[in-house]
Amino acid sequence: MNKIEAAQLADLALGSVFLATGGGGDPHIPQLIAEQAIEKYGPVTVIQPQDVADDALVVSIGGVGAPTVSLELLPSIDETSRTLSAFEAHIGRQVDAVASFEIGGGNSLIPLVAAVGKGIPVIDGDGMGRALPEAQMMSYAIAGIKPTPAVACDYAGNQCAFTTSSTEVYERHIRSFAMAAGGMITAAEHPMSGAELKRSIIPGTLSFSIELGRTLRENRGQVGQLLEPLKQVFEKSIYGECRLIYQGKVIDKATRIVGGYDIGEATIQNFDGQGENLNLSIKNEYLLARVGEAVVASVPDLIVIVDYETGTPINAERLRYGHRVAVFAIGCPDFYRSEEALRVVAPRCFGFDLDYIPLEQL
Amino acid sequence: MRIGIDVGGTHTDAVVLNGDDIIASTKALTSADVVSGITDALDTLLHDAGISSEQVQTVMIGTTQFTNAIVERRELSTLAAIRIGLPSGEGIPPMVAWPRDIVEAINGKTYMLHGGFLYNGWPVAELQTAEIDAMIKDLQANNIENVAISAAFSPMNAAHEVSVAEKVKAAIPHARISLSHSFGRLGLMERENATIMNTALLPFAERVVDSFLKALKNRALNCPVYISQNDGTLMSSEFVRTYPALTFASGPTNSLRGAYKLTGLEDAIVVDIGGTTSDIGVLQSGFPRESNVVVNIGGVRTNFRMPDIMAIGLGGGSIVKDEGRTIGPQSVGHRLVQEGLIFGGDTLTTTDILVAGGGANIGDPRLVADLPEQTVSNAQACMATMLDRGIEMMKPGGQGMPVILVGGGSILVPGDLPAASQVYRPENAGVANAIGAAIAQIGGEAEQMVSYRETPREDAIRLVTQAANKRAIDAGADRATIRAVDIEETAIPYMDEGATRVRVKVIGELGSRAGA
Numbered sequence: 001m002n003k004i005e006a007a008q009l010a011d012l013a014l015g016s017v018f019l020a021t022g023g024g025g026d027p028h029i030p031q032l033i034a035e036q037a038i039e040k041y042g043p044v045t046v047i048q049p050q051d052v053a054d055d056a057l058v059v060s061i062g063g064v065g066a067p068t069v070s071l072e073l074l075p076s077i078d079e080t081s082r083t084l085s086a087f088e089a090h091i092g093r094q095v096d097a098v099a100s101f102e103i104g105g106g107n108s109l110i111p112l113v114a115a116v117g118k119g120i121p122v123i124d125g126d127g128m129g130r131a132l133p134e135a136q137m138m139s140y141a142i143a144g145i146k147p148t149p150a151v152a153c154d155y156a157g158n159q160c161a162f163t164t165s166s167t168e169v170y171e172r173h174i175r176s177f178a179m180a181a182g183g184m185i186t187a188a189e190h191p192m193s194g195a196e197l198k199r200s201i202i203p204g205t206l207s208f209s210i211e212l213g214r215t216l217r218e219n220r221g222q223v224g225q226l227l228e229p230l231k232q233v234f235e236k237s238i239y240g241e242c243r244l245i246y247q248g249k250v251i252d253k254a255t256r257i258v259g260g261y262d263i264g265e266a267t268i269q270n271f272d273g274q275g276e277n278l279n280l281s282i283k284n285e286y287l288l289a290r291v292g293e294a295v296v297a298s299v300p301d302l303i304v305i306v307d308y309e310t311g312t313p314i315n316a317e318r319l320r321y322g323h324r325v326a327v328f329a330i331g332c333p334d335f336y337r338s339e340e341a342l343r344v345v346a347p348r349c350f351g352f353d354l355d356y357i358p359l360e361q362l
Numbered sequence: 363m364r365i366g367i368d369v370g371g372t373h374t375d376a377v378v379l380n381g382d383d384i385i386a387s388t389k390a391l392t393s394a395d396v397v398s399g400i401t402d403a404l405d406t407l408l409h410d411a412g413i414s415s416e417q418v419q420t421v422m423i424g425t426t427q428f429t430n431a432i433v434e435r436r437e438l439s440t441l442a443a444i445r446i447g448l449p450s451g452e453g454i455p456p457m458v459a460w461p462r463d464i465v466e467a468i469n470g471k472t473y474m475l476h477g478g479f480l481y482n483g484w485p486v487a488e489l490q491t492a493e494i495d496a497m498i499k500d501l502q503a504n505n506i507e508n509v510a511i512s513a514a515f516s517p518m519n520a521a522h523e524v525s526v527a528e529k530v531k532a533a534i535p536h537a538r539i540s541l542s543h544s545f546g547r548l549g550l551m552e553r554e555n556a557t558i559m560n561t562a563l564l565p566f567a568e569r570v571v572d573s574f575l576k577a578l579k580n581r582a583l584n585c586p587v588y589i590s591q592n593d594g595t596l597m598s599s600e601f602v603r604t605y606p607a608l609t610f611a612s613g614p615t616n617s618l619r620g621a622y623k624l625t626g627l628e629d630a631i632v633v634d635i636g637g638t639t640s641d642i643g644v645l646q647s648g649f650p651r652e653s654n655v656v657v658n659i660g661g662v663r664t665n666f667r668m669p670d671i672m673a674i675g676l677g678g679g680s681i682v683k684d685e686g687r688t689i690g691p692q693s694v695g696h697r698l699v700q701e702g703l704i705f706g707g708d709t710l711t712t713t714d715i716l717v718a719g720g721g722a723n724i725g726d727p728r729l730v731a732d733l734p735e736q737t738v739s740n741a742q743a744c745m746a747t748m749l750d751r752g753i754e755m756m757k758p759g760g761q762g763m764p765v766i767l768v769g770g771g772s773i774l775v776p777g778d779l780p781a782a783s784q785v786y787r788p789e790n791a792g793v794a795n796a797i798g799a800a801i802a803q804i805g806g807e808a809e810q811m812v813s814y815r816e817t818p819r820e821d822a823i824r825l826v827t828q829a830a831n832k833r834a835i836d837a838g839a840d841r842a843t844i845r846a847v848d849i850e851e852t853a854i855p856y857m858d859e860g861a862t863r864v865r866v867k868v869i870g871e872l873g874s875r876a877g878a
Contacts, residue, residue, distance in 0.1 A: 028663075029454070029551065036453045068811075068863070069481055071549045072515045077453025155450040155486070182480035249755065256853060271755055308755070309672065317852075322644070322651060322670065324755050 004044040004112060006035045011213030016108035018212055021302050022316035023285035024105015024131040025067025033075050034109045040077065041116035046124050047097060049203050052194035056096040059087060060127060060140065060190045061114045062107035064152065064174055069183030073155060079186050080110055081117025086159050087151040087188035099123040099197070101138065103205040104131025110186070122206065129202035129333045130302050132345065133261055133284040135171040140190045142341050143200030150189035154181035202333050208237050216311055223247065223326040226311040240331040241360055245289060245296050246278040247271065247308060250323040255282055255316070266319060268327065278327060282316050287350050289327060297329030298352070300336040300345040301359045304328045331359045363417050365407065366800025367400060368616060369425040375796040376403040378411040382623070386411035387793045400577035408581065415582040420872065424590040424616045424799035427570050428563055428606045432660040435467040437566040442506045443470055443558045444497070446477040446513035446522045447550065450486055456554055461661040468562050471504060473497045477522040478514030481811050486514050489522055498533045507534065510561035512542035512554035518810050538564045544605065545665065547809050548863065552665035559662065560607035567606035571599050588838065588872070592666055594619045594649050595805030595869060598838040610659055611668045616798030618643045618650040618669060621766040623797050624788035630764045631753050634794070635771030638680070638693040639673040640749060642756045647847065674752045676745060678771035682710045686740030689748065703729050712774055715741040721776045745774060753781040768794040806834030807867045814860035822864055823849060830868045839870030
């Protein structure tokens, strides 16, 4: 694939909600803005990471803030390309390609808008391969890429440039700017060379998300008929194994906001009320699944909840009591199983007192 | 005495209630002009009940007219859709994601203006007088009289919507205007969509309400008239002239509310068995459990709440195969009376199974006398299993729950169901929709995004409740009887701690104020 057309965006959005593992926000509005951008500027050129010149300049771009706010404070078509221009002016160099922070949710689509607006390609890949709650969990950060120099713009074109000592400080500062600017901003950050990109990106996730979305759409319906096609599409990807770990209805869900994150638990019971319940731990995303005491899947592997009737992924904000669901677990890309990655994304990093055991060994 | 009427696509059902007692009920065909179908139903009803029109204090109507107009792209008026939110949202104008055919049917104009608010109360931008004046000139030049106005965060601060509406009204005095904050919920695109659909229906709403009132007047019914909304509450007929979109999907709600009325069970599973499907819903405190998924009406995303319904392919016309081991989802539907075995046709249906098993005496039972006993018992077991599994999936917890069977097909399941603590088969289950329409409560709903750091929780809930109360009173509720039935607080991720969406729903008894 080397072009993305407007007609593929619905599949991309659907695939991205699946990969968001419960977080990431609703991609509906990012999809609309991307459709309009492609209509205005033409299809998106996609480039594989290995085809990027080692000395090229790549920057990751996306929305930062509260997805709930952008339900009212809508993005505009030139906001991302304006941000990119501001970034170029700040560092005094042209950007050759853009990449996504995270493929899970609306930020899978925002780089496409920037790319067509500026007439540059978008990289087939992202910095997470899923959705994760914190910036230091991005593959770029794990591979040692600094988040700054970075530039962020709000809806009205107000700008802020960042040079910070660490990813954690950057995260804190950019979130305060987002809050002050009405809850949602666009940021161009993690500038990197082509050589750095190749060792830090989770490759192929943009085209994979489109393929995943198509699989979900073509097999829409009860989970039983979705499982086989889903297994096949994951098996030949960087993810690998896909398992159906539970089916039932949500009998309890309680989350609360702590430090800006939606933290809590959900309990799912078998349809017939027999056997042990599935307990899910949530921090924006679904992070840990246990049946009784036994762990059946944990972060950084993917845990995904879909509507039992249609196979449509359900994010954690919308999951509620009475929902009839199926729960899938999928192996994460190898990058996230390295020692460096597990130092920031293992279950202990989320406060769970247990070691990470890859899905295939559970 | 009250009359409940359900004007469906094919049938017009009506009931007379005296308090909670059903005095009479009837089913007539819906006529093309609506009026004669209603007058026919009223004639039968008043005759059967043996009452005069003066004895009727209120009439409640449930109708699918407005939903059908949207779905079928007819009776829609041209309009202007104005969004106040620039510089945000530039490039995604109103109706951008709508299906082509409905955009063409409406053939409206869109305008985007600077203004609107942020979550924290700061303006997105100030209103610009010159921009508004130019837009109004354009409205006048194009003879546009129906106007939908939406603004960013208007459920929290409607000032910009109201201000632009006042200017439009001053320049075009007979303009019909819908403001998006009247449609509550946060989510600008969905709220705007609801507002635009509502505006497109305004002239049709005048005609529909007029024809309802005419039909009633023909039979000397001069009492107040109310129309049911999607959440199972009522609005006055005058209110519907302004808010026709609030009637969307009131059908399934009325069926659930009717089941509640027929049994008095506040918490139960309701199974409405029709010709092709069984629709399974849940009653919580006497109201339908709401679905949490985004609702499309005629292909347009909206923010309306709809009952959580699961449809399974089991109805009175479902086709039986494999010696009774497979039922549906194919159905002969309304052709049952030609194609079913007991009616001389050659398709084995669930109704034939019922008759062969001695469960009912319909058609000619001799035509199914030769059915193998094994087929009949297989099919009976299969139907019970299908329903049981569906009920099990909809039940909120693992424990037993009462199940109410309504709809024409409810006779299909004669025995007990393991998933049910008890099965109820109320009399008059066939006209549950009309009974549901005849309930006597008025609702109101409001939602805002608040910071509990700045506004203490109790104050915030009180403010939102006041807004909901005002909506209920405007819709015809008696102020003294209003109570909050649902308070939903959703914390917002990635924001200040304490940032919360608060939604309050209130219900009150029907006021004495005349509705017609």
